[in-house]
Amino acid sequence: MPYKRTEQKFNGKINVCEIGAGDAAISIGGEKTLPFLGDEGFKTAVGIAISDAPEDWADCFKTIYGDDLKNPAAFAKAAVEKSGADFILVKLASADPNGADNSVENCVATAVAVEAAVEVPVVIEGCKNAEKDAKLLEAVAKALENKNVVLFSAVEDNYKTIGAAGAMAYGQKVSAESAVDINLAKQLNILLTQLGVKSQDIVMDVGSAAAGYGFEYVASTMDRIRLAGLGQNDESLQMPIITDVSSDSWSVKESVFTEAEAPEWGNLEARGIGMEVTTAAACVVGGSNAIIVRHPESAKTIKSMIAGLIG
Amino acid sequence: MAVKGLDIFKLTPKSNCKECGFPTCMAFSMKAATGAVPIEKCPHISDESKELLSEATAPPMKTIKVGSGDAERTLGGETVLFRHEKTLVSKNLFAIELSDAMSDAEVAAACDKLKKVNYDRIGEMMFVEIVGVRFAADQAKFVALVKKVTECGKIPMIITTDAEAAKAAVAVAGTGAIIMGATKDNAAAMVEVAKAADAVLGVSADSIDALHDLVESIEKLGYKKLVLNVGETSIKEAYANAVDIRTAAIKGSDRTFGYPSVVFTNKLAPGDINMQIALASAFVLRYGSIIVMEEMDFNAALPLFGLRQNIFTDPQKPMRVEPKIYEFNKPTGKDPVLVTVDFALTYFVVAGEIERSKVPAYLAIPDAGGYSVLTSWAAGKFGSTVIANFVKENNIADLTTSRKLILPGKVAVLQGDLAELLPEWEIVVGPTEAMQIPKFLRDLQA
Ligand code: B12
Ligand code: SF4
Numbered sequence: 001m002p003y004k005r006t007e008q009k010f011n012g013k014i015n016v017c018e019i020g021a022g023d024a025a026i027s028i029g030g031e032k033t034l035p036f037l038g039d040e041g042f043k044t045a046v047g048i049a050i051s052d053a054p055e056d057w058a059d060c061f062k063t064i065y066g067d068d069l070k071n072p073a074a075f076a077k078a079a080v081e082k083s084g085a086d087f088i089l090v091k092l093a094s095a096d097p098n099g100a101d102n103s104v105e106n107c108v109a110t111a112v113a114v115e116a117a118v119e120v121p122v123v124i125e126g127c128k129n130a131e132k133d134a135k136l137l138e139a140v141a142k143a144l145e146n147k148n149v150v151l152f153s154a155v156e157d158n159y160k161t162i163g164a165a166g167a168m169a170y171g172q173k174v175s176a177e178s179a180v181d182i183n184l185a186k187q188l189n190i191l192l193t194q195l196g197v198k199s200q201d202i203v204m205d206v207g208s209a210a211a212g213y214g215f216e217y218v219a220s221t222m223d224r225i226r227l228a229g230l231g232q233n234d235e236s237l238q239m240p241i242i243t244d245v246s247s248d249s250w251s252v253k254e255s256v257f258t259e260a261e262a263p264e265w266g267n268l269e270a271r272g273i274g275m276e277v278t279t280a281a282a283c284v285v286g287g288s289n290a291i292i293v294r295h296p297e298s299a300k301t302i303k304s305m306i307a308g309l310i311g
Numbered sequence: 312m313a314v315k316g317l318d319i320f321k322l323t324p325k326s327n328c329k330e331c332g333f334p335t336c337m338a339f340s341m342k343a344a345t346g347a348v349p350i351e352k353c354p355h356i357s358d359e360s361k362e363l364l365s366e367a368t369a370p371p372m373k374t375i376k377v378g379s380g381d382a383e384r385t386l387g388g389e390t391v392l393f394r395h396e397k398t399l400v401s402k403n404l405f406a407i408e409l410s411d412a413m414s415d416a417e418v419a420a421a422c423d424k425l426k427k428v429n430y431d432r433i434g435e436m437m438f439v440e441i442v443g444v445r446f447a448a449d450q451a452k453f454v455a456l457v458k459k460v461t462e463c464g465k466i467p468m469i470i471t472t473d474a475e476a477a478k479a480a481v482a483v484a485g486t487g488a489i490i491m492g493a494t495k496d497n498a499a500a501m502v503e504v505a506k507a508a509d510a511v512l513g514v515s516a517d518s519i520d521a522l523h524d525l526v527e528s529i530e531k532l533g534y535k536k537l538v539l540n541v542g543e544t545s546i547k548e549a550y551a552n553a554v555d556i557r558t559a560a561i562k563g564s565d566r567t568f569g570y571p572s573v574v575f576t577n578k579l580a581p582g583d584i585n586m587q588i589a590l591a592s593a594f595v596l597r598y599g600s601i602i603v604m605e606e607m608d609f610n611a612a613l614p615l616f617g618l619r620q621n622i623f624t625d626p627q628k629p630m631r632v633e634p635k636i637y638e639f640n641k642p643t644g645k646d647p648v649l650v651t652v653d654f655a656l657t658y659f660v661v662a663g664e665i666e667r668s669k670v671p672a673y674l675a676i677p678d679a680g681g682y683s684v685l686t687s688w689a690a691g692k693f694g695s696t697v698i699a700n701f702v703k704e705n706n707i708a709d710l711t712t713s714r715k716l717i718l719p720g721k722v723a724v725l726q727g728d729l730a731e732l733l734p735e736w737e738i739v740v741g742p743t744e745a746m747q748i749p750k751f752l753r754d755l756q757a
Contacts, residue, residue: 002520003520003523003567004563004565005555006555006565008558034554036547036551037551037554179689210617211592211614211615211621212613212614212618212620213617213621214621214656214683215618215621215622216394216622219596220393220394223393223394223395224395252746253744256744264427266609266610267610270608271609271610273610274585274588274610274613275613277585277588278588278591278615278617278618279614280589281588281589281593282592282593282595282618285550285596285597286596298585301583301585301586301588301589304586305546305586305590308545308546308579309547309550311545311548
């Protein structure tokens, strides 16, 4: 018998979400099939991460960026140029009350400077302290009104502030962060929409882990979320997925041990890129519509893999 | 085509003789229809009917053995597309490729790497299982290389479309070698060679339709020990083919495509090792059974083997270790106590680092539900009371004269409460990542 393709029929569709404004705008999502299997051109955007406190980043980044590391705007510009990334993520890590406890005003100024320095959409992350992030991301949303940035991310403890300020008052996009669990992802999306945030303004950060460190949960969570959105047409799970693998990938021993600590392992930079590329590629085929990495080389590799997959 | 229980039932004598181990012919028929028991279990169904049915009730994807002895591995045999549905049974294998066109020095360097990348990760040895040898021009050298690979304990993959060369190579390759392989132009001759050597035959074609036709004709020649090449020219096609072939087998009951796959990332992205890593990662998730790379150094091996180990764990079996007090580096009753959780991954990572430190120490593991540090903490299973009770109930204070209790850095917040619950202990906050444990313990000792 001649071959006949076994069609996996889905009636759901992932939302299209536009991020950035004007010429810089890009859109993610919109697929009706599992990743890279349809003709509609599954879009996965690749983002490059920068931080306002990159002191603990691997030495290779000091070589790549030099003094730009100390100036977020210059850092952002260099990162986009060197990586060819579709968008940028700025981590306002200095805001951490248990760390440098930088003020909201200073951090907002950084976000504004970064936005002005680049011609790609901007995703803005706080310091992962729910209380501080609520204040910080609210202020960022206000300062960058009309720029259509992504507030990364709202969690259960601060979604009200970030959802109300971000998406509703200042027209930004909100990322809904959950901990590797389909039910939690669904619940937060529902809470945000009940608050009044349009589902087209929500993207999901469903969590991640470095390859080899519990990634099976990430893989299965993404599979289940995509199958629910497409197969069961579950509207509360049809938001595009955004995944940041940059921190996890560069904090496991495979990408941290120096050549002196693990001489047999060889070049540290190559190992970091290997870990980041592996983790990112696995998320991309799992369904991430926007993937964020740290090393320019990782960004280039993932971009060309995506180009290859789309064909 | 899927068979229904009723179709099988019609072929039984309906005597309920129970010889098959089932109470009734109907019960047997229902089970047999799912493929859970082989139809042969009923001695009263005619051979003719069995022949008809065994094809239809065979599992959707064949299980193919490659290699022999210690190197033997199993590919295929999957029944689901996604690991949350049911366990994936055969992890993918990794391969690198050599050729008789390489200089002796290049081959030696590649072999050195193969020997080096051989390490334990959480109780499992990690190494490249298969070595491909591609035939370029020099048949004597080619055969010698295949022999060398086999002697090194690797599963040889003989890559040539020349049946004569394949025949010469497979003669030195031991059982379970892979011949890569058959095309529409050489199928009959290759089947001959593979059959004679009982080797696994790789099948390649220009399109997925042509591949389907070719597999059918090879099956007609009487050979079913096959692996299918998803394509070497386009990433888009290779990916879509890998997914479509598996989907046809699992969801479409298309037995023709019920075979493991082979992906040549080295052909899809020649010379670009990072791209090969990216592709290999994608194919670990999406249905690559044998994944070939140009080379496998630690920058590729560490993440890819880690990813594979994750993806092919059994989702129905949480990986846990027994809650108890573990000893490292021969403690002598005066050494510090570290605390962690009973999640196997965490245990193995932490245990490895304590060993590396060479500092004698105890590791206390309460019942934390089998979760990672932060997961169990967030789930309320690894709080100060849990830890304090464990320390008290196990009389850890009698085990060692040291009063240092070291917490994982990620749960530093427990320090205050624990200090109150365990007043005789000094609660020390350890580093957040296990890799910092050796330095930390040595500093503590100093
Ligand atoms: C996989 C995962 C799960 C899996 C569980 C897998 C498992 N068996 O643990 C599932 C999906 C079930 C899960 C569930 C939940 N999870 Co969870 N999960 C993760 C994830 C992605 C990876 C965890 C992992 O495997 N890490 C690898 C192991 C090896 O790390 P580890 O145990 O911490 O060990 C390291 C260090 O701590 C150190 N170390 C360990 N022991 C010791 C000891 C000493 C002495 C020292 C010095 C060091 C040390 O060494 C190790 C390597 O460096 C993380 C996010 C992430 N990227 O890390 C979230 C995460 C841990 N989960 C989180 C949460 C909130 C949950 C839930 C509570 C969600 C919910 N409300 O339901 C549930 C809890 C479960 C329940 N309700 O029953 C949060 C915790 C947030 C917080 N800071 O408190 C995280 C951080 C995700 C997030 N960003 O929100 N989770
Ligand atoms: S062995 Fe055959 S005839 Fe006997 S009970 Fe089982 S199915 Fe029926």
